Structure formats: C-alpha cells, structure tokens
Amino acid sequence: xxxKVLILDFGSQYTQxxxxxxxxxxxxxxxxPYNKVPELDESIKAVILSGSPFSVREERALHPELxxxxxxxxVLGICYGAQYIAQHFGGRVExxxxxxxxxxxxxxIHKSEGLFAGLEVGSQVWMSHGDTIKAIPEEFELxxxxxxxxxxxxxxxxxxxxxxxxxxxxxxEVYHSLDGKELLxxxxxxxxxxxxxxxxxxxxxxxxQALQAKIGEEDRVxxxxxxxxxxxxxxxxxxxxxxxxxxxxxxxxxxxxxxxFEQVLKGYEGMGLNVTGIDAKNEFYAALAGVSDPEKKRxxxxxxxxxxxxxxxxxxxxxxxxxQGTIYPDVIESVSVHGPSVTIKSHHxxxxxxxxxxxxxxxxxxxxxxxxxxxxxxEMGMADHLIKRHPFPGPGLAIRILGDITPEKVALLQKAxxxxxxxxxxxxxxxxxxxxGTILLPVQSVGVMGDERxxxxxxxxxxxxxxxxxxxxxxxxxxxxxAAVSSSIINNVKGINRVVYDISTKPPATIEWE
Numbered sequence: 001x002x003x004k005v006l007i008l009d010f011g012s013q014y015t016q017x018x019x020x021x022x023x024x025x026x027x028x029x030x031x032x033p034y035n036k037v038p039e040l041d042e043s044i045k046a047v048i049l050s051g052s053p054f055s056v057r058e059e060r061a062l063h064p065e066l067x068x069x070x071x072x073x074x075v076l077g078i079c080y081g082a083q084y085i086a087q088h089f090g091g092r093v094e095x096x097x098x099x100x101x102x103x104x105x106x107x108x109i110h111k112s113e114g115l116f117a118g119l120e121v122g123s124q125v126w127m128s129h130g131d132t133i134k135a136i137p138e139e140f141e142l143x144x145x146x147x148x149x150x151x152x153x154x155x156x157x158x159x160x161x162x163x164x165x166x167x168x169x170x171x172x173e174v175y176h177s178l179d180g181k182e183l184l185x186x187x188x189x190x191x192x193x194x195x196x197x198x199x200x201x202x203x204x205x206x207x208x209q210a211l212q213a214k215i216g217e218e219d220r221v222x223x224x225x226x227x228x229x230x231x232x233x234x235x236x237x238x239x240x241x242x243x244x245x246x247x248x249x250x251x252x253x254x255x256x257x258x259x260x261f262e263q264v265l266k267g268y269e270g271m272g273l274n275v276t277g278i279d280a281k282n283e284f285y286a287a288l289a290g291v292s293d294p295e296k297k298r299x300x301x302x303x304x305x306x307x308x309x310x311x312x313x314x315x316x317x318x319x320x321x322x323x324q325g326t327i328y329p330d331v332i333e334s335v336s337v338h339g340p341s342v343t344i345k346s347h348h349x350x351x352x353x354x355x356x357x358x359x360x361x362x363x364x365x366x367x368x369x370x371x372x373x374x375x376x377x378x379e380m381g382m383a384d385h386l387i388k389r390h391p392f393p394g395p396g397l398a399i400r401i402l403g404d405i406t407p408e409k410v411a412l413l414q415k416a417x418x419x420x421x422x423x424x425x426x427x428x429x430x431x432x433x434x435x436x437g438t439i440l441l442p443v444q445s446v447g448v449m450g451d452e453r454x455x456x457x458x459x460x461x462x463x464x465x466x467x468x469x470x471x472x473x474x475x476x477x478x479x480x481x482x483a484a485v486s487s488s489i490i491n492n493v494k495g496i497n498r499v500v501y502d503i504s505t506k507p508p509a510t511i512e513w514e
Contacts, residue, residue: 001043002206003027003194006069008034010052010062010080014128016329018050018078018173020369020467021181026196027188030367034064046074046192049081051171055131056083056093071161074192076115082133082167086154089137096132103127103176104146111143115155115166117186119179125152126176133169140165164191200372200379204237207364211241214362215321221362222313223323224305225250225275226394227264230325230365232386233377235273237364238323240380246323247274247316251308253301254281254407255396257421258414267385280308288398288405294514297405301395310357322359326366327373329469371467390435391469399514403442413440415493416459423485424463433475436463439502439513447497458498461485464511472506 005022009015009031022029027045032038034049047069054061062080066088069075077085083093106123109116125146133151136142139160144153149169156165166187172180188194215221221238225231225248238246250268252261265277287304291297313319365373370391377387393399397417401409417438424430439460447454461482463475486499502509 002198002202003045004043005029005046005048005188005192005194006037006044007031007048007050008037008064008081010034010050010054010064012051012053012080014171014173015050016369018048021173021184022048022188023198023369023372025181025185025188025194026198027194028198028367034062037065037068040069040072044073045194046076046188049075049077049084051079051081051128054080056080056087057095057131070165071163074163074187075165076187077165077167078171078173079128079169082154082169083131085165085167086133086136086140086151089139091133091137091140092135093131094134096130101128104148104152104170106144106152107147108145109143110145111141111155114143114164114191115153115168115183115186116144117190118182124176124178125170125172125180126174127170140167144168146170166191200375203368203372203376204240204379207237208241211238211362211364215242215245218318219320220245220247220316220318221321221323222316222319222359223248224309225264225268226325226392227256227260227267227386227389228325228392229370229373229377229387229389230327232268232382233373233380234323234325234364236271236377236380236382238362239271239273244274247276247319249276249278249309249312251278251305252281253284253305253396254410255284255301255398255405257392257397258418267383271382276312278308278312280304283308285405285407290404292404294399297398297514298395301398313357319357320360321362322357323362323364326363328365328367328369331366369467370469388431390430390433390437392437393512399512400437401440402513409440412457412493412495413438413459416440416489416496419488419492420461420485423481423488427478427481427484429477429481432465433463433477434466434472435469435511436461436475437512438462445498454497456495456497458500459489459496460500460502460513462502462511462513464506466506466511469511472511474503474505477501 005027007018007029015031019029019031087093104125104127106121106125109121132149136151136154139156140154141157143155146152152170153168171177172183223235225235235248250264268275284304287300288297291300374387397410397413398405401413420438424436439462441458441460443458444455445458463477464472465475466472482501489496489499
C-alpha cells in the first residue's frame with residue numbers, strides 16, 4: 001500500500017506547490033477539499049493544512065473538522081492552517097499591523113529539534129498573509145520567530161495530543177524559503193515516519209498491477225492517441241498491463257503541425273503498440289467551415305472527433321474501456337475547494353464518448369503532474385522525441401488561427417510554424433522551452449518586397465517556460481534567433497509579411513490565444 005500525505009485545500013495559490021514539493025521527496029501526496037477529508041486508513045501518514053485567500057476571522061472562513069485528524073496523524077498547518085488551529089484551540093488571531101509579505105529571516109529558533117532540526121538562525125523564509133497569530137493556545141509552545149513576526153512557528157507541547165501538531169506562518173513550499181525542503185523532510189521523515197519510496201519505478205509497477213486487477217482478462221481497451229506525452233505514456237502503461245488488448249486510434253483532424261500525422265505514426269513504430277491512423281481532415285474542415293467563435297470551433301471539433309472515433313470503434317469487438325490521458329491538474333480543477341469547474345474545457349475531445357459508447361473509463365495518469373508523467377515515460381524507456389515533445393492543444397491549429405478555418409489558412413500556418421519549431425531545434429533552444437507555437441492573426445498589414453507593396457498576413461510567435469502549464473513566463477529567446485525566424489518565415493512563406501513575438505505571462509494572459 002502506497003504511503004500518502006493528505007493536503008487539505010483551502011483555496012491557496014500554493015496548494016499544488018505543496019504537493020509537488022512533497023512528491024520531490026519521493027512521498028506521494030494528494031490534495032482534497034478541506035471539507036471532504038476521507039477516513040484515515042493505514043496509508044495516510046500525515047495531514048497538511050494549506051493556506052487560503054480567506055481570513056479565519058471572517059464569517060465566510062472555511063472550517064475543517066480538526067477532530068478527524070488532530071491527534072490521529074502528525075499535522076502541519078501552513079499559514080491559514082496555522083491560524084485556524086490557533087484560533088480553534090483558544091489562541092488569538094488578529095489583522096497584522098506590519099507588512100507580512102515577502103522575504104523574512106528566522107531571527108530566533110526556540111526549539112532546534114523536530115521540525116527545525118538542521119535549520120539555522122537567519123534562514124530565509126517567505127511570508128504571505130494578512131492575519132497574524134498574537135497568542136498561541138495553552139497546549140502549544142513557540143518554535144520560531146522573525147524580526148516582525150513573533151509567532152512564525154509553534155508546535156504542540158509533549159503529551160498535549162497523541163501525535164504532534166506543527167504550525168508555521170510562512171510557506172516552506174516556495175523556493176524563496178531556502179530551507180523549506182529540509183523542513184518538509186523533517187516533518188515527513190522524522191515526524192511522520194514516511195519511507196520516501198514513491199518513485200517512477202514504483203509508480204509503474206503499482207499502476208500496471210492496478211490496471212491488471214481492474215481490467216478483465218478478456219476485456220479490450222481503446223485509447224485515442226495525440227502524439228503527446230500524456231497519451232503516449234498512458235498507452236505504454238496500458239500496453240505493459242494488457243499487451244495486445246490495447247487498441248489505439250490516431251486521428252488526423254487536419255489541424256496538426258506540418259507532416260505530424262506521418263511523423264507521429266512513425267514515432268510509434270517499434271513500441272509494440274497497436275495503432276491505427278485515421279485520415280479524417282476533410283470531415284473536420286467541413287464541420288469548421290465559416291465558424292469563427294473559439295468555443296464553437298472547439299465544440300465542432302469535439303463533435304466531429306466523437307463521430308469519427310465512434311464510427312471507427314464500431315469496427316472493433318469486446319471494447320470495454322476507454323482510456324484517457326487525464327493528469328492531476330485536470331482532476332484538481334474538477335474537485336476544487338470552490339466547487340466543480342463551471343465550464344469543463346470542451347476541447348477535451350473525448351468528452352461525451354464514454355456515455356455514447358457505453359464504455360468504462362480508465363485513467364492511469366490521473367494523479368501525476370506533467371513533469372512526473374515525463375519521468376514515468378523515461379523510466380519505461382520511451383524515446384526523447386515523445387517524452388520531451390512540447391504540449392499541443394487538443395483543438396490543434398484551430399485555436400492558433402484566429403477567426404474561421406480554411407485548409408489554405410492551415411497550410412499557411414503549418415509552413416510558418418514548421419520554420420519556427422525547426423529553428424528552435426537547430427539553435428538548441430527546443431528543450432529549453434516548455435511550449436512554443438505560431439499564431440495566425442486575423443489582420444493584414446502593408447509591407448514592401450522588392451519594388452512592390454504587399455498586403456499580407458501577420459503571425460505571432462509564442463514561447464513560454466513552465467512546469468505544468470498552470471503558470472508560465474514568456475521565454476527570453478535571443479534577439480538574433482527571433483530575427484532569423486522572422487526573416488525565414490517572411491522569405492519562405494508566401495502570404496506572410498510580418499512576424500511579432502508575444503511577451504505575455506500567464507496569468508494574466510493564457511498560453512494559447514483562444
């Protein structure tokens with residue numbers, strides 16, 4: 001049984017980061033809403049309470065049921081969690097009178113064992129809270145202070161509870177807390193007794209066993225491949241589990257990158273996968289004719305994908321499961337502390353398929369972040385060209401062509417995008433960028449080529465650096481490189497006479513333009 005740490009989500013922007021830091025220590029962590037704490041079985045080694053945009057002093061404060069886990073498992077409260085525990089047990093929480101946001105240093109460590117073992121006075125931490133703890137409850141003792149915050153950390157006195165409770169008003173999960181990882185290791189290993197055995201290899205072994213137990217010996221599974229990391233790794237895990245009973249479709253929707261259909265099919269050769277390539281681009285172009293609204297484009301693509309997929313699936317027999325490459329950020333979004341997402345992204349093409357086809361769902365990656373998916377793929381010996389491939393949107397180039405879609409516009413964008421991506425590879429920049437793509441803009445601008453004026457299209461180049469796409473910084477590509485890309489596109493793609501570079505971050509912008 002895999003050991004795990006529960007992280008109670010109170011809506012903090014840092015909650016996912018806590019999960020990631022714990023997993024970096026080879027301990028499996030799972031985020032659950034603060035009001036949906038499961039029964040504590042033997043696999044749950046500790047509970048962590050995250051921060052929150054709310055205040056414990058407000059009427060709308062979020063109230064976890066502390067009695068479910070205090071004293072039953074080691075507990076770590078971070079920011080809101082620390083303040084809530086203090087207030088619950090009779091301490092005093094007030095609005096902070098001093099600035100408690102940004103870098104600070106531990107001016108005093110009152111107890112250098114346990115949570116603070118190995119940390120030194122002066123260690124830099126990151127504060128981010130508007131409330132502060134002015135008095136701690138009788139059952140607790142002061143552990144650490146900063147110059148401005150007396151109660152930077154406190155913990156339960158020996159014997160106060162059956163198992164210890166630690167609370168901190170800074171964020172150990174952010175990189176600005178320089179010894180944050182050491183503090184988390186102290187909590188997980190020395191206090192909670194975690195073995196730190198959750199590795200890509202252990203994940204592969206456990207997942208293969210779980211898939212074999214779930215899928216019947218005669219049952220077949222159908223998976224829609226995209227050529228991307230998630231679906232490819234999901235396919236390999238299923239192939240390890242059920243072998244030839246996995247069937248894969250790769251559908252050409254006419255919105256892939258230049259020559260991608262052929263390249264992806266060739267890339268799967270030698271992996272032992274049963275892959276069928278389906279050329280359906282004309283059906284997608286017909287469904288998209290005259291459609292400019294982004295959401296309507298997504299829905300048209302999704303409906304056509306379902307129709308094509310369902311039609312081809314009927315040629316197979318005894319298919320019981322539909323496999324999906326769902327990853328953890330999608331799962332977290334759907335069980336948010338603020339409630340399920342109001343709008344499920346309609347460009348998740350498989351939406352509606354399970355019900356229509358009467359299939360059960362299997363999602364072997366649903367508890368992994370994107371970088372963890374890549375590590376699992378590497379563990380299984382998958383090729384770099386699959387593991388390191390940039391993310392690509394489900395609707396493909398349809399949401400990189402602003403306005404209506406025509407085969408001519410797709411061909412124009414494919415040529416420009418191929419130049420951009422190939423130049424990234426030639427200059428050794430492809431693996432330094434998390435995602436890159438070209439956007440065809442719905443504007444024309446005047447230009448001069450030779451002695452003639454032109455009135456042609458403009459494209460925007462996009463490149464971002466990220467870990468999992470939740471936030472992203474624009475990539476600082478060299479000016480000389482951008483100049484070379486611009487010149488090559490304008491000189492070689494008839495119909496484009498202007499190239500711009502997008503320097504927007506996410507948030508407030510998104511990675512894609514639609």
